[in-house]
Amino acid sequence: MALTLDDLRRHAVARTLFAPTTLPRAIARLGFVQADPIRAPARAQDLTLRHRVCDYRAGELERRYPRLAVEEDFFVNYGFLPRATQALMHPRTPRTVWPAARWAQAQAVLAFVRERGCVHPREVDAAFAHGKTRNWFGGRSNASTELLDGMHYRGLLRIARRDGGVRVYAAREPTPPPADAAECAARHDALVDLVVAKYAPLPAASLGQLLSRLCGGVPQWRGERAAALTRARARLPSARVNGVDWCWPEGENPASKRHAPDEAVRLLAPFDPIVWDRRRFELLWDWAYRFEAYTPAPQRKLGYYALPLLWHDRVIGWANVARTPRGPRPSFGYLAGRAPRDAAFRRELEAEVERLRAFLGADD
Numbered sequence: 423m424a425l426t427l428d429d430l431r432r433h434a435v436a437r438t439l440f441a442p443t444t445l446p447r448a449i450a451r452l453g454f455v456q457a458d459p460i461r462a463p464a465r466a467q468d469l470t471l472r473h474r475v476c477d478y479r480a481g482e483l484e485r486r487y488p489r490l491a492v493e494e495d496f497f498v499n500y501g502f503l504p505r506a507t508q509a510l511m512h513p514r515t516p517r518t519v520w521p522a523a524r525w526a527q528a529q530a531v532l533a534f535v536r537e538r539g540c541v542h543p544r545e546v547d548a549a550f551a552h553g554k555t556r557n558w559f560g561g562r563s564n565a566s567t568e569l570l571d572g573m574h575y576r577g578l579l580r581i582a583r584r585d586g587g588v589r590v591y592a593a594r595e596p597t598p599p600p601a602d603a604a605e606c607a608a609r610h611d612a613l614v615d616l617v618v619a620k621y622a623p624l625p626a627a628s629l630g631q632l633l634s635r636l637c638g639g640v641p642q643w644r645g646e647r648a649a650a651l652t653r654a655r656a657r658l659p660s661a662r663v664n665g666v667d668w669c670w671p672e673g674e675n676p677a678s679k680r681h682a683p684d685e686a687v688r689l690l691a692p693f694d695p696i697v698w699d700r701r702r703f704e705l706l707w708d709w710a711y712r713f714e715a716y717t718p719a720p721q722r723k724l725g726y727y728a729l730p731l732l733w734h735d736r737v738i739g740w741a742n743v744a745r746t747p748r749g750p751r752p753s754f755g756y757l758a759g760r761a762p763r764d765a766a767f768r769r770e771l772e773a774e775v776e777r778l779r780a781f782l783g784a785d786d
Contacts, residue, residue: 462727
């Protein structure tokens, strides 16, 4: 039977909105959880995990992070991923080559971190007085902070925990390099498969885009992108639907009846796996959703941090959620201009708001 967009839509929803489980299992199942610091009403990583972890509360990932086998690092975006997955990306060879003087600074800081165990950036700044530097946004920031960030990206340091949202660093043990070209290709393919498993079903153009973004996590393999993409296209199941080529992980059937949608209403983060790929989102739901937090206020159409509203397997609108002393206060918009006149929808929407209230700890 030929696949339809309805099949792909149900597949996209069912495979990522799995039955809520433990935090470690949810991260392993997702493969990667994108992080974002904006709290409107909570950070993106928390909004993503709340649908997939039993009784999840805002900030739980940060609180439990030191005891979890997960790492903060750059993958296709910055976020959290299993330690074993992070190891596949290292040793990382950045495109920016540090001069000898910079490496001398890094080795001195690394020795300081090893001696202390864990260090806050202000401790490094106080000990070394690296001064100020110009950051990506044209402002001034501590040079020690930029150095620590570069050492983390190069695999010299890891994030041990956060104090008040600030990264606290520890030394990271080096990962052995691939033994040969075959192991290098195997590691690369494993990362590609993780990307596909995270965002499938994927349009062919999105697969190519994600492999380009993966070059940020493994810049040393940038020259191997085309070969990795060729291998992925050869091994992944695919089909053409409405003139667009789609692919998904081996062993999955997008047309399976097991993908029947449930009754729940869900408010999704802008970086949720269902939402992140804007190309795929528009193809599946015929709506060009845009994240407008960085759009000037007069030009916003949906709001500062609009959360797409999913019911069954359809995205029918959005909500902006304000945090008040009495709990979250959502304001809704609907693509059809009004809410569905369905008692089941109203019941499920109220249940979602109550889940949001518990997630944010409004009763505390």
